[in-house]
Amino acid sequence: MIPAQRRDLLLRELRGTGVLSVRELCEILDVSHMTVRRDIMTLEEEGKVRSVPGGVELASQVRSEPSYRDKSRVDLAEKRAMAHAAAELVGQGQTVYLDAGTTLGQLVPLLWHVTGLTVITNDLTTAASLTDHPDVTLYLVGGQIDRENRSSIGDIAADMVAEFNIDVAFVSTSSWDLHRGSTTPSRSKVAVKRAAMAAASSSVLVAGADKYGAFGTFKVAPLTGFTSVITDDRLPDASARAVRELGVPLEVVTPRRESGGDDEADSEEASTASA
Structure with a gap:
């Protein structure tokens, strides 16, 4: 897969689970830890995901604030x-x-x-x-x-x-x-x-x-x-x-x-x- 296809797949997987670990993504995408990290960074710069300890989750929209x-x-x-x-x-x-x-x-x-x-x-x-x-x-x-x-x-x-x-x-x-x-x-x-x-x-x-x-x-x-x-x-x-x-x-x-x-x-x- 080219990088754009790989990142699309990453996003599709996240939409199904909400959050995934880097290890899980390495297995799903069949790529190295470093490649997954680069993909996460690119998607984060685009505002589509956010890093969490050990993994990544979809960026979420805030529709209201707590009191x-x-x-x-x-x-x-x-x-x-x-x-x-x-x-x-x-x-x-x-x-x-x-x-x-x-x-x-x-x-x-x-x-x-x-x-x-x-x-x-x-x-x-x-x-x-x-x-x-x-x-x-x-x-x-x-x-x-x-x-x-x-x-x-x-x-x-x-x-x-x-x-x-x-x-x-x-x-x-x-x-x-x-x-x-x-x-x-x-x-x-x-x-x-x-x-x-x-x-x-x-x-x-x-x-x-x-x-x-x-x-x-x-x-x-x-x-x-x-x-x-x-x-x-x-x-x-x-x-x-x-x-x-x-x-x-x-x-x-x-x-x-x-x-x-x-x-x-x-x-x-x-x-x-x-x-």
Whole structure:
């Protein structure tokens, strides 16, 4: 088989099973481990599959997002580790945009010691948490309220964000991949995210590895549109290499847990490995 035929067969097999190991694909396609890896990388670049440890699965479309309450209960170790990495990019006296989401919500307590800070956010929970900060100028972005995600969305919110000069915009996402970049199932969120990126000197995508390889209906920005990307160590090595080969600085963080690690442990620290 020529490579195109082999990749078509790979996709047909995946549609039947959802996920396959590299070993299984070597047997099905009767090719080497290296050939299968090259095929996976090509299909991943096309946005058709995503790597998982030891194998590959079909890229999935995100049609809706979990509620804020549901998101706040999962992957806390990874979210805290990403927040620690993001906090390293914030300096005294800066103007920072915090996009809506539970990962960036973990950044709030890490900003408490930063003086002269101006924070702009469309996240209602983040704004409430920063209300009592002794030395922060806080702007809550107005607009239509997304009750499920506790945030403001739409053109009115985007217009307000566009009025600022922002040093660093931290942008969240429900899905991201090599081919499509950051995407969302909600058109009303696109304008706000793009406005923050356009107003900022640097834009940082803070995105859990569990969201990599999925895609939403609406495009926010290609990965090359971000100054850098912060994710966690569940991202497969092949996917991390592919992102870096785009020329996008990628920081992969590793949560550090105590023995018998508990995502709820307040004493958790994070170590990072950067490109």
